[in-house]
Amino acid sequence: MWTWKADARERPHTATILGLIISLIGVLLVLTHGDLFRVFAIDYNVGDLFMLMVIISWTFYTLLSNRIKGLPPIGATAVTVALSLLLMLPFFIYSNFNWSFTPATTFGILYLALFPSVGSLLFWNIGVPVVGSGHAGIFLNLITVFTAIISILLGNGINLFQIIGGIVVIFGVYLTNKKFVQKSVNDEMN
Template sequence: MNRSANTNAVLLLLLCTFFWGACFPVGKQALSEVHPFTLVLWRFAIAACCLFVYAKWKNISMPTLTPKQWVWVIGVSIVGVGGLNLGLFTGLAETDASNGALIMALSPLATSLIGSLLQRTLPTRGAVFSLVICLFGVLLVLTNGDLQRVLRFEFNHGDQLIFFGMLCWSLYTYLTQGISRWMPMIPYTLVGMLAGFGVISVVTALSATVHPIQESLLIDHIILADILFIGVFGTVGGYLLWISGVKQLGAANASLFFNFVPVFAVLTALMFGQNVTALQLLGMAIVIAGLLLPRMVKWQQQWMAKKALI
């Protein structure tokens, strides 16, 4: 691989995870003035418009699929994209941005475990180790250091919603691996944004307390900037940067950069003046260690094996 291209890929992935991490405190700030449904509605609308323009610019057209394939694509998109955003942003209205980012950091691990479950195979020892360590770190934060609350099932409602959204996204990520064999990613993502827009539109229409048009006319310019950031950079920009990085470094290496999401979330939260506790920082460190240690051991074993052959 070209070293310069690898360096560029690393920078793109770091920028991508910064955008994703920043979405948590930015979204938390936006939710101070708009309803979560309104925020999600605008996120999907902005992202869909941007992706449509990008697809036209790159001459990317929708593929020809069978009715069964369309049902599968739209169904998976509704569960993954719709479920994630409904869980994430309704949850953020009731919990800290740092908690949300910490829960979402479990997504790569959850995706791996869902794969093991659906394929009826046992997870690797590294995956089990990561699961135990990461869950300990997350539960330490979510229970505010009182782990006995786990036995009493006492969790913040917002944390529960984000955890549900994370599971939806992990299932979506796993199922996407199969869909990507016969549907290009840009059209697939555009369908996901449109499916998410449809879901939130129906939910909003059925809610008597949500008035997105009236809210949108009254929002402050700072909140408008927050919504545009989430739609343009946190959704479309992050996704395109992620694709570029994965193409150069591979999915396995790129997935390591997901660990920077909670780090950037905390740094951005501090910039926004939002509260970040020492316990949240400790939990974040434990989760990142749980995700990285098995990979580091594997790398060391591979390095020793190569050294023995020399």
């Protein structure tokens, strides 16, 4: 089994930069339904601004999580989840939460707590120190692809530009990882 520790001073290769640009174009195709000029529209809603804040905060999280030394991924995840619970508590109290759970609500909350919350943080915290924050970040572009796939499975429609955008994202991620896999194989052989 190979491991590869990213070097902070390593310069990105042309294929990595090209893969990043291509995957970002694919993300824009998916999000704008093929109308790339929608990005320049001024009519963003509050949800769009929140999502921008999420991306910025996740970028800092990734960069900082790569610098944590001596704390195992499960510990980093536990600390992150515990602090998140404390920080979210005032918002939870203010929300006037309705405590009448249906079975579907209970299942939904348990699913969200286990998989996208704790599970994704745990796997992210395991992966970032192995591949480096810069390399791990490219995989965030796949979120739009998986969101579109799940949307289709739930019965929502999809248009041609979203399909093309998803393919472009996957190709961009592939290009970025191609150099990474080649380096890992070469390191293993030496």
